[in-house]
Amino acid sequence: MHIGIRRSAVATALAFSVALLAAGAAGAGVPTSGTGSHVGVEYFPDPAGEGARTSVPADSPHTQSAADARRRTAAPSEDGEVVPLAETGPTADRLDVTIIGDGYTAAEQDDFIEDARIKWDEVTDIDPYKSYAGLFNVWAVKAVSQDSGVTGDPSRDAVRDTALGSYFWCGDTERLICVDLGRTKTYADKAPATDLVIVISNSTKYGGAGYSGLAADYGYDGVSTLSSDNDRSTLIAAHEMAHSVGLLADEYQYAGYGDYPYPEPAYPNASTLTVNEMAAKRAKWASWLGEPDPSGGVVGAFEGADYYEYGVHRPTENSIMRALNTDQFNLPGREAMIAGFYRSANALTPLVDTSATASRFTRLAVGLADLGPGLSRPQLRWYVDGREAKQARGKTLVLPAVLGVPADKRTHKVTATVVDATSAVRSSAVRDLTSNFATWTVTR
Ligand SMILES: [Zn+2]
Numbered sequence: 001m002h003i004g005i006r007r008s009a010v011a012t013a014l015a016f017s018v019a020l021l022a023a024g025a026a027g028a029g030v031p032t033s034g035t036g037s038h039v040g041v042e043y044f045p046d047p048a049g050e051g052a053r054t055s056v057p058a059d060s061p062h063t064q065s066a067a068d069a070r071r072r073t074a075a076p077s078e079d080g081e082v083v084p085l086a087e088t089g090p091t092a093d094r095l096d097v098t099i100i101g102d103g104y105t106a107a108e109q110d111d112f113i114e115d116a117r118i119k120w121d122e123v124t125d126i127d128p129y130k131s132y133a134g135l136f137n138v139w140a141v142k143a144v145s146q147d148s149g150v151t152g153d154p155s156r157d158a159v160r161d162t163a164l165g166s167y168f169w170c171g172d173t174e175r176l177i178c179v180d181l182g183r184t185k186t187y188a189d190k191a192p193a194t195d196l197v198i199v200i201s202n203s204t205k206y207g208g209a210g211y212s213g214l215a216a217d218y219g220y221d222g223v224s225t226l227s228s229d230n231d232r233s234t235l236i237a238a239h240e241m242a243h244s245v246g247l248l249a250d251e252y253q254y255a256g257y258g259d260y261p262y263p264e265p266a267y268p269n270a271s272t273l274t275v276n277e278m279a280a281k282r283a284k285w286a287s288w289l290g291e292p293d294p295s296g297g298v299v300g301a302f303e304g305a306d307y308y309e310y311g312v313h314r315p316t317e318n319s320i321m322r323a324l325n326t327d328q329f330n331l332p333g334r335e336a337m338i339a340g341f342y343r344s345a346n347a348l349t350p351l352v353d354t355s356a357t358a359s360r361f362t363r364l365a366v367g368l369a370d371l372g373p374g375l376s377r378p379q380l381r382w383y384v385d386g387r388e389a390k391q392a393r394g395k396t397l398v399l400p401a402v403l404g405v406p407a408d409k410r411t412h413k414v415t416a417t418v419v420d421a422t423s424a425v426r427s428s429a430v431r432d433l434t435s436n437f438a439t440w441t442v443t444r
Helices: 006-020 066-072 106-123 181-188 233-246 275-281 329-344 427-432
Strands: 038-043 052-057 084-085 096-102 136-141 196-201 208-211 220-226 302-305 308-314 348-350 362-370 378-384 412-420 437-441
Touching: 006 275, 038 233, 084 106, 096 181, 106 196, 106 233, 136 412, 196 233, 208 233, 220 233, 233 302, 233 329, 329 427, 348 412, 348 437, 362 378, 362 412
Parallel strands: 096 136, 096 196, 196 220
Antiparallel strands: 038 052, 038 208, 084 136, 208 220, 302 308, 348 362, 378 412, 412 437
8 A cells, every 4th residue: 555755844954954954064075966866864873863854866876787686696586586484465455565675696695585574573663563564574685785784884985796786874874774766666667566665785784865745756755775784774764664654753853953943743742732731622643641651760841852942742751753772663653654554555455355345255355464362353244234243243254144244135335343442542543543344235
C-alpha cells in the first residue's frame, strides 16, 4: 500500500534550515547549489545523540555505471535478484519494506542477505514494530558492487566503486551516509512492492541517514541508510521509518531557532498547546497525559520540538524521536505508529472473492495477519446483517448457514471484522483505523 508524504511544514522548516546554513549561521560545507537536484536528509552525528537535518545531492559521485557493472560482473549475475525475507500477506494488505545492499561484491551477496536479516530482526525487536511485524513484507534486493565496502570508510579519502554509490562524509559530515536515490530506485523497483527502503552499506563504522517525503518523485516515502555491522545504526532506521509510517515529528530542537512560527501542526507528537490547554480541549495526546511512559518519566507537554525551542511541545522528556540514546517510542508515538501501520496494511484479507454472490453453503475464509503477543490484540468477529454470530468468534473459515443466514429468498450480508483491542490505542479515530472488515452478499 502507498503511504503519504510528510506535511509541507517540514519542507518549510527544512528550507529555513538550509537558508540558515547557506547564510553561514550554522554548519559548514553544506551544498546549497549545483547542477544536480538536492533533497533534505536527516542524520545522527552522535550514535546516542539528537538528530540534525541538511540538504544533500540526490545522486552520488561514487556510483558505478550500469554498463560498468554489467561488464565487470561475472555471469550469471545475481544483480537485482529479490529474496523474500518475510512474506506475511498480499502486498495490497501489507507494508512492504525493501532492503538493498551496497558495497557487497558478487562473492558477498550471502553476507548481505544475512546482514539484512539481522537488521530487520533488530528493528522488529523495538516496539511497536515488534508487535506488528506481521503487517510487514520484507524484500531483500541484491545489488552487486565492484568493490567491497563503501566510500569514506575507514578514512575520508577511501573511494569505492559501488552499485548505489553510498558514502560517508556526505555534506562534510562523517556519520552522514548518502546514497544515489536514482540507482536506489532502480533496485527497489525490482521488489514486488515498496513502501519503504532501507539501504545497508557494508561497513562496521557507525552512520546512516533518512530521506523522507520522496513519494512524489520516487513512489515510496522514505529511504533509510545505515551501516551493516554497527548495531547503533539500526536505531536510525527505526526512527526514520517512523516519519514515513507514523507521520511523527522530530522531537528535538535547534539552539537559536526560537519561537515556533507555525499554527498547530498536524503531527500527532508536536503541539503548540500546553498541558492545561491540551487537557481542557481533549486535543492531541490528552488521553495519555500523566501516564508513566516507556521512555521514562510521565507523558506531559515538554517545550521544544519540531526543531523549535519555544511555543511547541513534545509528549515526553526523551524518546527515540528526540535522541538515539533510547530505543523507546513514547505512548503517543506508539499510537501514531499503530495508526500508520493500519493506514497502509490490513490485518484481515478475504480469501473468497467479496464481489461474487455467495450461497448459504459457500465456505467463507479470511486470512489474518500473524500479530503475536505484545501491543497488538486483534479480535475476529462475524456478523449476519449486522448481528454478531458469537459462536464464530476467532474462526477463519465459516459457512453462512451455520452462522445463521436463513434459508429464505432474501439477500443477506455476512461480514468478518478484525478490531485491534490493544491498550496502546486510546483514540477512537485510531481504533477505527485498526478495524478491518470484509463483507459478502449471500443468497439462497
Ligand atoms: Zn527524524
